[in-house]
Amino acid sequence: MxxxxxxxxxxxxxxxxxxxxxxxxxxxxxxxxxxxxxxxxxxxxxxxxxxxxxxxxxxxxxxxxxxxxxxxxxxxxxxxQSYQRGLNQFSDLTADEFRSTYLRGKVEKKSVSDVEERYKYKEGDVLPDEVDWRERGAVVPRVKAQGDCGGCWAFAAVGAVEGINQITTGELISLSEQELLDCDRGTDNFGCTGGGAVWAFDFIIKNDGIVSDEVYPYSGNDTAACKAIEMTTTRVVTINGREVVPENDEMSLKKAVAHQPITVMISAANMSDYKSGVYKGPCSNLWGDHNVLIVGYGTSPDEGDYWLIRNSWGPGWGEGGYLRLQRNFNEPTGKCAVALAPVYPIKSNSSSNLLSPSVFKLVLLLAFQLISLALL
Structure with a gap:
């Protein structure tokens, strides 16, 4: 005993x-x-x-x-509760401190011409039950972290461009958020103090491409001058345009995500300590404050339909840096306003104004061989 x-x-x-x-x-x-x-x-x-x-x-x-x-x-x-909360890097912050530093997304301005029919859901459309662009090789495996910089818009935009580039060319190249923070400083994007993914797409189009984060690494601030002006030969990825998914329509958003990763604005003020599960609130369903990237969707047997979202708060937050957010919500804007402002970049298969690194090397090798033959 x-x-x-x-x-x-x-x-x-x-x-x-x-x-x-x-x-x-x-x-x-x-x-x-x-x-x-x-x-x-x-x-x-x-x-x-x-x-x-x-x-x-x-x-x-x-x-x-x-x-x-x-x-x-x-x-x-x-x-x-459908999800669990946990300690992470934000656990010493008040709600106001968290919002003021990490939620700097801006609602994208749109016009009728921006909203395209490309992904508009029509009766009879057959969509896959689940999608995960990570499994298809269109998402950089390393979950990036914005640190104390409110540059979520740059991370969401870069993730979408990385995805469509891999889908159209077969090459997954990690691109530079820092170039956007330093160089896209017009009337809409303001570095670490906020911005929107749609304007980042406009910058990449106007700039004839974006460089990799290998040549322009992330510093976590926006105090340096733009270094990309002289980097014209290292702009490894281009896009042809950008469009807006039909607003307030989760089925059209589902159709879009079935074709490529999509940037969205969500209301994330209450997500600082999200750990796992399908998030079903609390949040605003009418207004977003944080740019993120939808990389898939699926259904949990216990928790229902969800969007698979890649965040920019590092792998220590959420499910290894990812959020599962309730899908098929009963309001037009979707849960946490996910369907309010979805945007995506366009890249055609025939786009060749900039060559991919492997093709570029092949062209150089061929050029040297032709020059050598001409000199003989």
């Missing part, structure tokens, strides 16, 4: 230690004491590389962290 009395407390202690996981915060029957929360906080600080310099800032951030943790655990204790 003595052994059993010792074993029970040891098992209880083991369960408590397991519950301190920083990746997924599960529900607890009783409120955590302050010592437990402080232990989690210290572990979280190390994991996320946080170091506060201001006097009293660490303690102030601890209180915010504790409040966020309590809210997460209360949410996760509800068996009726």
């Amino acid at each position: 003595a052994i059993s009395f010792i074993t029970i407390p040891l098992l209880t202690l083991s369960v408590l230690l397991l519950s301190l996981s920083l990746d997924v915060v599960t529900a607890t029957d009783s409120q955590r004491n302050e010592a437990e929360v402080r232990t989690m906080y210290e572990q979280w600080l190390v994991k996320n590389g946080k170091n506060y310099n201001g006097l009293g800032e660490k303690e102030r951030r601890f209180k915010i962290f504790a409040d966020n943790l309590k809210s997460i655990e209360e949410h996760n204790s509800d068996p009726n």
Whole structure:
């Protein structure tokens, strides 16, 4: 009997230690004491590389962290929730701080001529039950992170261009968000302080292409002068135009996503600590504030239809950097306004004003051979 009395407390202690996981915060029957929360906080600080310099800032951030943790655990204790929340790099921020830094998407201006019939859903259209452009090789495997720069618009636009380029040429090339942040500084896009994907497409068209992030890497700020002016020979990808999916029409959006990744605006103010599952709110269904990229759709047996969305908050957020958002919502704009402003780039198969890197090398080799033969 003595052994059993010792074993029970040891098992209880083991369960408590397991519950301190920083990746997924599960529900607890009783409120955590302050010592437990402080232990989690210290572990979280190390994991996320946080170091506060201001006097009293660490303690102030601890209180915010504790409040966020309590809210997460209360949410996760509800068996009726369709998604789970968890700690991540945003767990020391208030809701206002998160919105002011990371939600800088702007609603795209549109005209009647922008909205095309290309992907308009018509009765009788047969669409696949599920699509995942990651499996088809049209999505860069590395989930990118915008950091403390409000450049979501650049990441969403670049992702769409990467996708359509791979679909039409067979080559997946990781492109430069930093070029857009530094160089697309007109009347609509403002670097880290906000912008829209549709205007980024316009810049790429006018600029005769965009360079790779290998030659123009991401810095996470927009304080440098544009370096792409002299990079005309390294513009590896072009697009021919851009169009808008018919608005407030999830079936047309589904048809579009079946053909290529699509940029959208969503209302993301309450998604800072999303961890997994199909997100069904809370959010505004009338207004978006964050540019993201839809790379597919599907259906969960337990949680229903969803959009598969690639975010730009790094792989530590959500499902490895991805969000599953409720699809077939009962409002025209879709859940979290996903169907309000979908846009996409156009690239024709015959587009050859810029050659892909492999074809370019082949052309150079052929040219050298012809020159050598001419000199003989």
